[in-house]
Amino acid sequence: LRPRASRSLSTFQSHLSVSVRTLSLLGAGLSAPSGLQTFRGLGGLWRTYDAKELSTPAAFERNPALVWTFYLERRRAARAAHPNKAHKALAEMAQRVGVEGFLAISMNIDGLSERAGHPPEALKLLHGNLFDIKCTKCEHILQGDAADEVIQSLEKPSAESSGSPALRREDIPKCSSCQSGLLRPAVVWFNEPLPFETLSSIYSWIQASPTIDTMLVIGTSAEVYPATAYIEVARQKGARIAVVNVEKEDVGLLALEEQDWYFEGHAAVLVPEMLS
Ligand code: BJW
Ligand code: ZN
Numbered sequence: 286l287r288p289r290a291s292r293s294l295s296t297f298q299s300h301l302s303v304s305v306r307t308l309s310l311l312g313a314g315l316s317a318p319s320g321l322q323t324f325r326g327l328g329g330l331w332r333t334y335d336a337k338e339l340s341t342p343a344a345f346e347r348n349p350a351l352v353w354t355f356y357l358e359r360r361r362a363a364r365a366a367h368p369n370k371a372h373k374a375l376a377e378m379a380q381r382v383g384v385e386g387f388l389a390i391s392m393n394i395d396g397l398s399e400r401a402g403h404p405p406e407a408l409k410l411l412h413g414n415l416f417d418i419k420c421t422k423c424e425h426i427l428q429g430d431a432a433d434e435v436i437q438s439l440e441k442p443s444a445e446s447s448g449s450p451a452l453r454r455e456d457i458p459k460c461s462s463c464q465s466g467l468l469r470p471a472v473v474w475f476n477e478p479l480p481f482e483t484l485s486s487i488y489s490w491i492q493a494s495p496t497i498d499t500m501l502v503i504g505t506s507a508e509v510y511p512a513t514a515y516i517e518v519a520r521q522k523g524a525r526i527a528v529v530n531v532e533k534e535d536v537g538l539l540a541l542e543e544q545d546w547y548f549e550g551h552a553a554v555l556v557p558e559m560l561s
Contacts, residue, residue: 290528290541297527297546297559304498307382308491308519309375310512311391311398314504314530318553319366321359321395325506341475345421349467350452353439356470357452359395360415360436368401371503371556376403378560383407388490392505392512394472409483411512413472422466435468479511487515497522501559503529504552507539529555 313323322330345352384407394415418427460466500519507513527546
């Protein structure tokens, strides 16, 4: 499918300069320039691991140690990574315009937008957060030091003493509140509902917008629902869509129209130029 969208940076910039309400959807490609792996793109996580094996509640029930190993590794990588120029440009725009003018909906759990200084009220984390932990049975949530303590216990499993470094099911701590549920990363897996508070605050922002002028779609394959549905919601409110992606074919999924833009290339290069 040949994209019909424009590639003109100058027409995008002049549209953005008169946009009153801008929404954005951020995916794993935003953090790829920071050295974090994407899911389905080149070098995607799911090419070496089976997504269904790791990212569903059923997978965690079957093999919590494997799923925890995957998330411990991603947590280490995210901690070691730094926000890139695209995270920073988005954060600066959010600071400059305020939440009425610019809301970012992020599918990323890596904490890089937050560390770039994106104001929390203007950043909605649709798929949770790599640094929080929750119970599989009750509402108990652990954050900050309490979560770090659990992580430390997982990183030094008792298994070491038996000569095997691998995490085992019996190493996964139980919830201190209900005493029965296993603790898990506070992220959203397939077949799980998205955080209600987050969905309703996004809904309020959209409801309060008679029109949405611009929809930025950055570094996502746009395959996962309901996140991807926000693109169509913005279009219904009149938005012109601007897509940033390294892979040409991914744009086909979004059915871009003539008034939209498609910028092919790296988010860390293109996003700062677009928002400058
Ligand atoms: C660059 C770049 C660079 C690279 N610069 N670009 C059939 C039809 C429709 C829907 C469904 C269906 N069957 C099931 C569903 C629903 C399902 C779904 O959408 N499935 C689809 C796969 C079909 N959705 C759900 O289950 C959701 N829940 C739900 O629907 O609940 C209903 C419910 C209600 C009430 C009660 C119970 C249930 C939940 C979805 C959760 C997704 N979770 C994950 C894991 C999160 C934690 C973690 O990170 O581990 O979220 S999966 C994974 O995909 C992760 C991501 O956030 C998400 C999106 O991925 P993303 O960001 O798009 O990454 P990639 O890799 O796909 O794309 C990266 C892009 O960047 C590529 O295009 C590259 O080219 C590009 N790129 N380098 C610019 N430098
Ligand atoms: Zn519990």
